[in-house]
Amino acid sequence: MKIYDVEGFPNPARVRIALAEKGAMDKVEFVPVDVMGGEHRTDAFKAKNPDAVVPCLELADGSHISQCTAITEYIDRHFEGASLTGETPKERAQISMMNLRAENGLLNAVGTYFHHATPGLGPDLETYQCAEWGSKQKEVAGETMTYLDEVLADNEYLAGNAFSIADITAFAGLAFADLAKVEIPASLSNLIAWREKVAARPSIAG
Template sequence: MKIYDTEGFPNPARVRIALAEKGALDRVAFIPVDVMGGEHRTEAFRQKNPDAVVPCLELDDGSHISQCTAITEYIDGTFDGPSLMGSGPKERARIAMMNLRAESGLLNAVGDYFHHATPGLGPDLETDQCPEWGTRRKAVAAQTMSYLDDVLAQNDYLAGDAFSVADITAFAGLAFADFAKVEIPAGLENLQAWRAKVAARPSVAG
């Protein structure tokens, strides 16, 4: 298995944390992609992933899987260890719901702000900006942080008692928010405590 990614970027970080949770970081080969140089937009890379983003998983048979949740689904079913996607219809559905909320409302919202309302990755890559959209999405990110704080007032983790892919996505979203200078609203003590707890996990801290 190969994973094409750019170390330190938020979506690749999600997959790396998932692999670490399953004790499988040494079971894959990481192939660096020069995003800043535009390698992800080349025809050669688009043949692997037409979305033209990282990460992208290449299986031993030469096929490819993109989109972080799909890659994590494959990782979760392939390697031993506690499931990140849940077991049973209700648990899996709740985790999927919270993962989508964390992805759309936080991680992607911060990304939209970064790519549209700031210089982002620079003029060579940010060629179709809409600043008004980016500013709106920054507000959505703040609203989502407040929502997640409310969820965490009742739960140890975003989808219940167990750490899951939803927590990975939200944690990466907050890291991206730091980078993009999107502040966590004041008073979200549950979110801050959860963040510190996740940061101390070996898959993140190590």
């Protein structure tokens, strides 16, 4: 099993955290991709992942799985350990719902702001930018932070009382927000406390 990624990037971090939660970091081979050099846009890489993004999972039979949620679903079912995606139909639905809210409203929103309304990864990679759209998505990210803070007022984690893929996605989204200089308002005490608690998990703190 191979994972093509860039260590330290937000989406690859989601998969690495999931692997660490399952105690499976030593069960995969990490293959670095030169994103800054445009390797992810080459025909050779797009043959593996037509989305032209990292991470991408390669299985022993030569097939490939992209999209972080799909990769994490596979990891969660393939390796033993506490489930990150839920066991019952209700748990799975609630976790999926919160993961999508964290992904679309925070991680992707911050990403859109970073790639469109800031220099991003530089002119060689940021070949199209719409600053107005990027700025709007910064607003969406702020609104989502407020929403997540409200959720955490009544829950230990984003989808209830168990750590899940939704928490991983939101944690990565806040890390991306740091990079993009999108600050968490100091008034969001529940979100700030949750982040500190998640950061202390062995899968993240090391």
